[in-house]
Amino acid sequence: METENKKILSIIIPTYNAAKFLDKGLSSFIIDDNSLLNMLDIIVVNDGSTDQTFSVLQRYADCPEICIIQQENKGFSGARNAALKHIRASYIMFVDADDKLPEGAVESLMRSALRTDADIVEGGYSRFVGERTTFTFRHSESFTRDWSILYGFPVGKVYKSWLFEDVVFPLGYWFEDTICIYLLYPRCKTVATIKDVVYLYRQNEQGITFTSRGNIKTLDALWVTRRLLADSKRMGIPATQALYDMLLLDLSVNLTRFVTLDDMVHQDAFMVSAALLQEYFPRNRTENIRLRPLEQAFLHYDYGAYRLYGKCYLGV
Secondary structure, three states: OOOOOOOOEEEEEEEOOOHHHHHHHHHHHHHOOHHHHHHEEEEEEEEOOOOOHHHHHHOOOOOOOEEEEEEOOOHHHHHHHHHHOOOOOOEEEEOOOOOEOOOOHHHHHHHHHHHHOOOEEEEEEEEEEOOEEEEEEOOOOEEEOOHHHOOOOOOOEEEEHHHHOOOOOOOOOOOHHHHHHHHHHHHOOOEEEEEEEEEEEEOOOOOHHHHOOOOHHHHHHHHHHHHHHHHHHHOOOOOOHHHHHHHHHHHHHHHHHHOOOOHHHHHHHHHHHHHHHHHHOOOOOOOOOOOHHHHHHHHOOOHHHHHHHHHHHHOO
């Protein structure tokens, strides 16, 4: 693991008005995984915070392993993109400022990464409210070419940094995390999963998941998918069966997001979604029994069958 002073891992933390969480989080990153401390750096992007975030960060100004970037507010994508410009490490990890890492998380992920040479290593995660854990997901140990085993959000894993050489998070959209399934995962030769819980996700009742119902900006989920499919084609990423099935899964999630919109708006979103399938995957057909009714609804532009799929399979 000797790297002649080259950092092996960069942890990217975008933060906006997270002063009440940030101090404890940064302290835990520094105290935890002391064996790796001289080989990692922490890049914190203060994305135009208006609370005491800057004051909290000043306490860490003399820490050599922490790089602090100040910028006007550009959202999660803009903050992550700013940090990516400063990457000098072999691997990258994303952490949201109000979340936490359990003890030993970084070391567990990196030991697997260095042992397997996988392009992405992912662990399990827990959701929590206050001191109470509300949900936990654990992987089995695996090393595979099948990237579809990875979950869709960017946290809870380490990436080889080369995956981001030609990739940026799309600006101005909600649901920008969709970048993972269209531009990152399909380019991996191998991925690995570990049993350890490596990420603690704070349930935020003010977050997009809880506040987006009925908001027209929920349509960003479709526009970002369309943008990323175009980027995927431009980058020469093959239109594989795995990517097709993942698109169907993505569109099924979009159904649950759009169901609270005006029905005419939802119908328009359905038509655009059906057209995307035809444009990018004209010959693909799924073998996933659960996805076939959704696929047939899109192939026949049958909005009624699409909504019935939502009720029967998704409960919406």
